[in-house]
Amino acid sequence: MPKRAPSGIKGLHKQHQRGCVVQREHPEQCACSWRGKYKGHSIALANWAGVEVDPHSVTAGASMLERMKNAIDAGVFNRPSKQLLPANPQNLLTGLLPVLSEADIATLAAIASLMRQGRHIAFTVSASPSTD
Numbered sequence: 001m002p003k004r005a006p007s008g009i010k011g012l013h014k015q016h017q018r019g020c021v022v023q024r025e026h027p028e029q030c031a032c033s034w035r036g037k038y039k040g041h042s043i044a045l046a047n048w049a050g051v052e053v054d055p056h057s058v059t060a061g062a063s064m065l066e067r068m069k070n071a072i073d074a075g076v077f078n079r080p081s082k083q084l085l086p087a088n089p090q091n092l093l094t095g096l097l098p099v100l101s102e103a104d105i106a107t108l109a110a111i112a113s114l115m116r117q118g119r120h121i122a123f124t125v126s127a128s129p130s131t132d
Helices: 045-049 058-074 089-095 102-116
Strands: 012-014 034-038 041-044
Touching (some): 012 058, 034 058
16 A cells, blocks of 8 residues: 555655654644655646745645646646746746646646647737736
């Protein structure tokens, strides 16, 4: 029988830093970052998302893991890059994944699927003006 993840959620774990004294059974008690593992990908969730993921909240880690899984299943998962500008437009879209809603990700997945089938797609992208 496979080991259960200490977080209680398959694929959500922590890679404890040197000197961390928290026991395996209580990962929410330390400040080590959450990591996600799914379909051969293993990455620090906060690094991938580009946002802070509360290391003391299993719920926050699970939520980001779910977004990572959706991106992988949609075929739009991309590891964070040190590049300032992406080499191709698809990387620009995958860089936006952490700020897109689930509906936006589903729409991008549908578009990618149609494009892989060789269909031509015309669409317009507009941005709301900032209210800063």
